[in-house]
Amino acid sequence: MSTVTVIGAGTMGAAIAWRVIAGGNEAQVLTRRPVATAIPGAKHGAVGDPITGEIVVLALPYSAYDEVLAQYEGQLDGKVLVDLSNPVDAETFDGLVVPAGSSAAAVLAEAVPGASVLKAFNTTFGATLTTGEVGDQKTAVLIAGDDADAKAALAAVVEAGGLRAVDAGSLKRAHELEALGFLQITLAATEKTSWTGGFGLTS
């Protein structure tokens, strides 16, 4: 059994914790503020509590990363650290706040060199993690990273939870995943697709 620590319990964090538990794995959910409704089966705690998971999912806005990471300095070494952010420039809504050609995941990997950073979940809307489908396709969680064991560990949790895990290549592909995530957000925001849909990957 794996333990996954999910930091954040918004739409994404709650859906991921639920899928982790549905797959027979353990979810520790750490939040900055107490949650209104506990996630059944999850072990709730506060950001700052010791991390029990070998996989840690940052289910936070990108802008909150620094604040949360500061509380876990040195404690993420050896962990699989999952970045699901779409670092959209909230002022212009016309690009990302990360350097051109790079990605939030690459920035995170530099900030936490002791962790195995993966990009995942940023191309699926929260609703499709819950329903498990995009159109007639099973929701596909695209995972990019340089550590094959880390990718396999996350993929096992995703698949156990009933979703499709897809190896999207090296961490360099986080750039493309973030472009896709951003594009998908712009299309939903302009009603070209729905927040319960988006892009479905055919098998």
Place this chain on the structure above:
Amino acid sequence: MSTVTVIGAGTMGAAIAWRVIAGGNEAQVLTRRPVATAIPGAKHGAVGDPITGEIVVLALPYSAYDEVLAQYEGQLDGKVLVDLSNPVDAETFDGLVVPAGSSAAAVLAEAVPGASVLKAFNTTFGATLTTGEVGDQKTAVLIAGDDADAKAALAAVVEAGGLRAVDAGSLKRAHELEALGFLQITLAATEKTSWTGGFGLTS
């Protein structure tokens, strides 16, 4: 009725010309070498022949753009010029040959400032232009560009041909479309999706 000039008659060019004709519009198909099999209803010619379409689709590898554009210097002014390339670095297969943060479409727009450049068709595999579907979704042709009239003209041809046209925003979004196109190619090349599928956009 619109006339669309399609330069190139490979998988993409032939599928686009066929959809143009299916929609009751006219297709001029110009190729560097004579085609083995004529596309029914298309007016075939050679690259270098005068362009009759108000919409011109470059259905060519990105590496062939310069050679073909050189033959039409000044003749593309006032045209809607459609870039469908995925400028993948063929040596590394690990990125694109265009500058980081930019796009082939942006490079093209600089090279042909008199034309209204659009990015379109690069996120749909040729097969899905022909079948008209990706999974259970109608094939969506994502169109990015800065000229609303140009986008509307192309969208009308796409919709008449039986596909879904989706306004993907300004030409800046070509960066995201090219990232998606590249990602989709890597996923098909590694058998995570099929060349007859890829990403389908839910409505």
